[in-house]
Amino acid sequence: MIADSKIAFSDLIEDGSEGKLFRVHKRLFRDPDVFDAEMERIFEREWVYVAYETEVAHGGDYKTTYIGRQPVIVTRHSDDGEVHVLYNSCRHRGAAVCQQESGNANFFRCGYHGWVYNNRGENVSVPDKEGYDEDFDQREWGLIPVPRVANYAGFIFASLSPTGPSLEEHLGNARQWLDLFTNISPQGILVRSDVIHKSAYEGNWKFQLENPNDGYHFDTTHHSILEVRRRRPGGEAVTAARGERRAFNSRGALALGNGHCASDFNFDPAAYAERLKNLTQVFPPTAIFPNLVIIDVQIRHIIPRAHNRTDLWVHPVTLKDVPDVMNAQRMRKQEDFYGSAGFGAPDDWEQFERVQKGAYATGNEWLLYARGLRDEVEDPETGIRWTPNVRQGSEVTLRGIYRHWKQLMAKA
């Protein structure tokens, strides 16, 4: 792809200005150089989701994850009770000091030469320290904390850049969706680091970020589960109601700004709150750029591994202090559609893998994201963009993702 590399990354999005279409170049999905640049300019610079606070509820709790390609440990210190996000790399020779996905520990001991750190990263032991020169100061050799950590509504985010917008500024309009998700139970929600549907597909990470707010795909991609549901007792009525809702659901397709988007089917928060009083109801698709989706009963953490490989860590969320039967219903909802043996999500991954395959076909290098383009309007107060007149499958949400991508990728 030598010829490709002459084009600036930000020119790989045609943003619909000057009467043109809104198009995305296939290099966004097939080019390892684009992936490397995304890691540097987006994942390893901007705010990314790393954990929900209940995953590290108690002093000593920890989980390991990634910020872009970089391994980190999310810990809660036993004494100060604070959440710390530390690079999972020994200061001596760089070995990862924590091997487990989650657990509870006061210390992390590097298995290579035995350096020991506490769970806020301080170096507490260097074996045979006298072998170093006299001015060796152990206190200077702690695990490095990532530059910024912040929590909104229990969602813990980190940024590898010491400067930039605050988390609140970054989340902007999306904050009310995070609030809504965590407030569906008065006592809050419970996310566990050891209850996960872990899946992978051979395709680019952006397919998963797009997909929940791509209302256009559902009937075709999910034909099989729609038919399973229609055949269930009472299924005909459910199918009919769904048909009516479809007629106007694109009004609720919202580009929230900064790449976040949501599909609030009625564009009416009051109606939402009413619907969600039935706590087993599904939560509408909401994507927080670049690696978090909240939808139905789950928190979905997108972990990009390569331009053509993505891991998904999907946490089914339970509600605190509600009868078990209610949480059981939520778990059955999760299993119905999601997980590797579910009846819905694997059909999405199948499409992602097909798009990945098709991305290598030249002759048609630009992918179309133009549904509702000329209908798009911006709410002057919030900056939320939406399409009041598109009947079905507005792509205003996806354009929001790629407009933000274009902006971030222009910054070397």
Next chain:
Amino acid sequence: MTSTQQPIANTPRNREEIEQFLYYESHLIDKGELEEWHGLFTEDAIYWVPSNRETVNTSLEASIIWDNWARIGERAWRLQSGLAHTTDPASKTRHMVTNVMLGEVAGNEITVYSNLTLFHLRRGEQRVYAAHCEHRLRVMDGSWKIVLKKVDLLTNNEVLASLQFII
């Protein structure tokens, strides 16, 4: 095993019968005779593939599969409906059942443990899964039915590709 449990199990005849039953179940899956496979289950049956570990509280933790009798039927139907994109192209499987051990007996039910090696082929790629299985079988009208099929995948806590076939 106490003497009161002797009548149903642990006789050479039952052991052979039960092994033949497990092989027959695998045969139906691998041949794609999924309606017949569904028919092997009792109406109070559970088909269970836990996620993350072998034992979970299904009220608070999602499984990879937690199917009651109706949903086993839906799973079988969907995989052969021609509507699921994950079945285009189709999957082929080969189930190898080994290490069969007869377990506890309670009334007219017996628990059977086995190991499963499962080869899955789709789109030119073959994947191998290993599992420990627990079948609870009930004698009904002189034949065996499945009350519980629990499959503990060795990879239940790993990142998994699609499992769009009967395990």
